[in-house]
Amino acid sequence: MIVGYKGPISQRQRRFGEELQLLRTAAGLSAPEAGALVGMKGPAVSHTEAGRITLNPERLEIWLDAYGCNDPAYRKILAEMGRSTGKGWWSSFEGKVPDLSLDLAELEERATRLDNYETLYIPGLLQLPEYAEAIYKDAYRNGRWDLATAVQFRMDRQRIIDSEIQRQFRFVIHEAALRMLFPGVEVMRDQLVHLLDMAEHPNVAIQILPFAATRKPPHSSSFLLCDPGCTDLSTIVLEAPGRAEHTGTPENIAAYGWKFQQLSEIALPAIDATASRDRSSRDSWGLLQHLLYPLQV
Numbered sequence: 001m002i003v004g005y006k007g008p009i010s011q012r013q014r015r016f017g018e019e020l021q022l023l024r025t026a027a028g029l030s031a032p033e034a035g036a037l038v039g040m041k042g043p044a045v046s047h048t049e050a051g052r053i054t055l056n057p058e059r060l061e062i063w064l065d066a067y068g069c070n071d072p073a074y075r076k077i078l079a080e081m082g083r084s085t086g087k088g089w090w091s092s093f094e095g096k097v098p099d100l101s102l103d104l105a106e107l108e109e110r111a112t113r114l115d116n117y118e119t120l121y122i123p124g125l126l127q128l129p130e131y132a133e134a135i136y137k138d139a140y141r142n143g144r145w146d147l148a149t150a151v152q153f154r155m156d157r158q159r160i161i162d163s164e165i166q167r168q169f170r171f172v173i174h175e176a177a178l179r180m181l182f183p184g185v186e187v188m189r190d191q192l193v194h195l196l197d198m199a200e201h202p203n204v205a206i207q208i209l210p211f212a213a214t215r216k217p218p219h220s221s222s223f224l225l226c227d228p229g230c231t232d233l234s235t236i237v238l239e240a241p242g243r244a245e246h247t248g249t250p251e252n253i254a255a256y257g258w259k260f261q262q263l264s265e266i267a268l269p270a271i272d273a274t275a276s277r278d279r280s281s282r283d284s285w286g287l288l289q290h291l292l293y294p295l296q297v
Contacts, residue, residue: 011103011246012110013051015235016081018248021049023067038062055082073230081110081233089156097145097153100244105157107235107246111226112167115260118222119174122191125158126171126198126206131191134183161201169204172263175211178291189295192288199271199285207267208284218262225256 024034024045031049032042038059040048047053060082064075090105108114108125116123122131132154133147140147160167173195181188199206209217224237236256238245269283 008099009051010086010099010106011235012081012084012086012106015051015233015246015248016078017049017051019078019233020055020063023064023069024049027067029066034063034066037066057083071230071232074232077228077230077233089159090153093149093153096149101150101153103246104237104244105153107226107237108157108160110228112165112229113170113227114167115170115225115227115257116223117172117219117260117263118177119220120177120180121222122177122195123171123173124154125161125169126195127154127158128187128191128194129155130187131183134187161198161204167203169201170260170264171204171206172209172260172267173206174209175287175291178208178288185295189292192292192295196271196273196285196288200273205270206284207264207270208287209263209267210287213266215266217266219256219259223256223259225253225260231257 024031030042031045034040035042035045040059044053048055057079060079064078069075086106088106088109090102090109094102114125116125121127121135124132127135129151132151136147136150140150161169178192183191195206198204222239224239225234226237227234231253232250233248234253234257235246235248236252238247267284268287271284271288273285
């Protein structure tokens with residue numbers, strides 16, 4: 001039996017279908033030929049690869065065998081993507097926040113490692129409610145979305161940092177984001193202190209890319225790389241006003257992985273709250289302390 005999805009197609013559903021199409025094409029099989037292996041007609045295969053209908057695990061295993069896919073981690077995670085209902089804590093926000101926000105929450109939930117580079121804003125997973133409100137208030141003032149709901153959704157996303165699932169978070173934040181005072185001096189002071197607090201988590205690494213960097217950064221805009229435990233199924237999120245672009249091609253995964261590694265090398269060493277030093281230390285902790293000082297007087 002073939003079952004169709006109800007409602008909009010999520011990013012996970014699209015990615016699952018795209019991976020099936022890439023595997024089939026690489027194996028040199030047409031849609032009707034692949035369908036014949038599992039008792040499906042060609043159009044049903046195309047709908048599956050477009051993310052419009054589900055695929056049961058047995059058919060998936062037959063296809064992966066026929067396509068010559070022998071990577072255990074890839075097969076396991078792809079199967080999890082295929083059988084997922086897409087439901088989670090974010091489901092209670094359906095219709096209350098944009099679909100791209102729901103996609104992001106599901107993507108983060110599936111990740112075991114998240115690498116985030118931000119240029120003008122503090123990363124969403126590290127924001128205080130007052131800071132998030134300052135970002136949202138103009139955009140949501142006359143729109144269809146409620147400001148308080150948007151802020152609450154962002155705060156709920158942050159639960160993955162302390163969840164039982166072991167995830168690694170790496171953040172590279174440009175110094176420009178730390179100097180922006182649009183939320184107000186008090187909020188910005190509290191936000192910088194919050195970064196120091198969040199850096200105490202053993203699974204969180206926060207680095208600052210300073211204005212004084214002597215090497216040219218390899219990328220000029222923000223991006224998020226989510227790795228679900230298999231590099232080939234990683235997703236890069238590129239945000240723009242009112243939309244988000246998701247890409248997971250092998251070329252882009254490799255390119256953005258390299259870019260983040262380069263940004264990490266250019267940035268100051270990560271905040272280490274346990275180290276012994278003074279405010280003049282030439283690391284991310286020292287720069288944060290330097291920026292905090294004028295906000296405290």
